[in-house]
Amino acid sequence: MCVQKVTTEDPHQQMLARLEWELEQRKELAGKLKEAQTSREKISQEIQKKEDYLDTLQPKLQAILEVTRPVQNYLKMPYDDVREQQQTARHLPLPLYVLYMQASAYQQACDKFLKVTIEGNVDEAKSMDLDMPEIDDDSDSDQDAEEQEKRTSKRRRKTQEARLAEKRQRVIRKHPLCVNLEITAKDGSVLHLTFFFLPTLHIITVGVKVVPSKDVSTNSITGGDLMSPQTVLDELYPGDHGETTPNPANQYELGRYGMGEFGQYVDRVGRPYMWAQWLGGLQFLDLTESDTPSGSTSMTVRAKTSISATYMQQSIKRLRQRLKARLGLLRQLSSLEQGVVPLSGSVIKKFPAKIVSRLSSWKRITLDDLEGLPHAKRLVEGGFVSRNDLLFCAVLERGSAKLMAHIIVSVDYPEVAPLFLISIAWQSHRTALTDMHVKELEEEVNIHYEELVVDKTHDQLLSAQVQRLLVAFDVYLETETLDLTAPVEIPKEKVIPRMYRGPSRSKPYKYVPELAVFTQR
CATH class of the missing domain: 1.20.5 (Single alpha-helices involved in coiled-coils or other helix-helix interfaces)
Known part of the structure; x- marks a missing residue:
């Protein structure tokens, strides 16, 4: 203390x-x-x-x-490639992104023979401004400016023209990234589809390339353009030729810079098929159905996943069927040009073992050639022939008798059966307009073709119809030999219990394989 x-x-x-x-x-x-x-x-x-x-x-x-x-x-588990592709997909424009994701999902779930990839320059895609500002000068002001430039100097006029050319290039400019689909057929043939996006026009275009397998014969004179990128996917859906833009607002944008119709640019940017827009989730209204004011270019459609999902499976299936059908048609044409009717064993059983008539000629014709035939006039006027159909002329011979068949093969073959127009030159010239039996022969080939499709041989329909035409031509000639003046060069080779039936004297064009006889329908 x-x-x-x-x-x-x-x-x-x-x-x-x-x-x-x-x-x-x-x-x-x-x-x-x-x-x-x-x-x-x-x-x-x-x-x-x-x-x-x-x-x-x-x-x-x-x-x-x-x-x-x-x-x-x-x-077959390329995790590294998938990761890189998914990182690249972040820089795709929305319609191509929707297409890529839906196609990848469909490939993983349903189609192992479908390959989906992204190509292009990622750095350019990162720096590209998709929301490009509208060019505020209209066509009238451009014309006024050009007139003013003409009154000033040639140098400034060239500058104005260069600016206009740059604006036109900007309208049809493609996004740096694109989506590739590779559809492989069972025989190894591949259909390459490259999907581009035009930001200014807000549409998807498609570049097409077909690579046939080594087993497919492409040496066909009459079918040389079957695999042409311009026509191979024509009318995959009815009326869709890929020559006009599906976006109604584009006609105003193109007209604004005097660029004319979109069809003149398809070789540079690809074809804007409607199904391509659907796969990208885009669905445009027809101009007549749209309530957009006249002359407006503000019509923007946003890509929707639901639209892409709705059309993905059926579109891929149609693309695969079109590839298979064209390859099958190419094989048939290659053989028919040589006078051989190619048929599988299950289809051959539908016909008699011996056929005397032969295919002597097979060539390609034009729509003008068909329109010049009197007995084809009713079909042309009735709209049964379009400018995109494949037209052929086959000549069948037996002795001095000749049958000429003009054949209309739809772009949607074999979903739409080929149509045969027949004329016979034997002692006189006969067509369906002048001979009831020729008309019945046309009906036999054009109407009852479903009997010839067995065991998934739908792609051989053209050859089966040609084979039936050969058999029916034999029957036609052999049932005409009752006349004593008939030439002996037409002997009876078929088993025909009854030559004619009914008031119209119908001929026995129907073949019964089980009994090997011919009878009337």
Whole structure:
């Protein structure tokens, strides 16, 4: 108590106590500082150690991924490629992004023979401004400016023309990234589809390429253009030729810069098929159905996943069927040009073993050739023939008798059966307009063709109809030999219990394979 009292009352003792306390505090803080510094150095060493580990981890992971690539390829699980494609997909415009994601989903779930990839320059896609500002000068002001330039200098006129050319190029400019679909047929043939997006016009265009397999004979004179990129996908859906833009607002945009119709640019930018818009989630209204004011270019359609999902499966199926049908038609044409009717065993059973008539000629004709035939006039005027149909002329012979068949093959073959127009030159010229039996022969080939499709041989329909025409031509000639004046060059080769039936004296064109006889329908 005495010491405390002295310390409390003595200023000198108070100073000594205070200094002693500060010394203890300094020692304690110095200890804590040393501990903190030690801990900091330890943590820094740990951080540096982890950083060094992470620096070496990336090359190791990359090396591991490289080592696993053969395994991924063997198991058909290209995880690295999928990851890279998905990273690239982030830079796709919305319609192409919708198309890529829906096509990839369909490929994984339903179609292992479909390949979906993205190509293009990612750096350009990152820097590209899709929301391009509207060019505020209209066509009238452009014309006024041009007139003013003509009154000033030739140099400035060239500058104005260069600006206009740049604006026109901008209208049909494609996005740097595109989506590729590869559809592979069972025989190894591949249909390559490249989907582009035109930001200004807000439409999707398609570039087409067909690569037939080595087993497919492409040496066809009459079918040389069957795989043409311009026509191979014509009318995949009815009326869709890919020659006009489906976006009604585009005609105003093109007219604004005097660019004419969109059809003149399809070779440069691709064809804007309607199904391509649907796969990208775009669905435009017809101009007559749209309530957009006349002359407006503000018609923007947003891509919707639901639209793409609705049309994806049926469109891929139609594309695959079109590829198969064209390849099958190409094989048939190659054989028919040589006078051989190619048929599988299951279809041959539908016909008699012996056919005397032969195919002597097969050639391509034009619509003008068909329109010049009197017996074809009713079909042309009735709209049964379009400018995109494939037209052929086949000549059948037996002795001195000749049958000429003009054949109309739809672009949607074999979903739409070929149509045969027949004329016979034998003692006189006969067509369906002058001979009832020729008309019946046309009906036999054109109407009852479904009997010839067995065991998934729909793609052989043209050859089966030609074969039936050969058989029916034999029947026609052999049933005409009742006349004593008929030439002996047409002997009876078929088993025909009854030559004619009914008031119209119908001929027995129907063949019954089980009995090997011919009868009337």
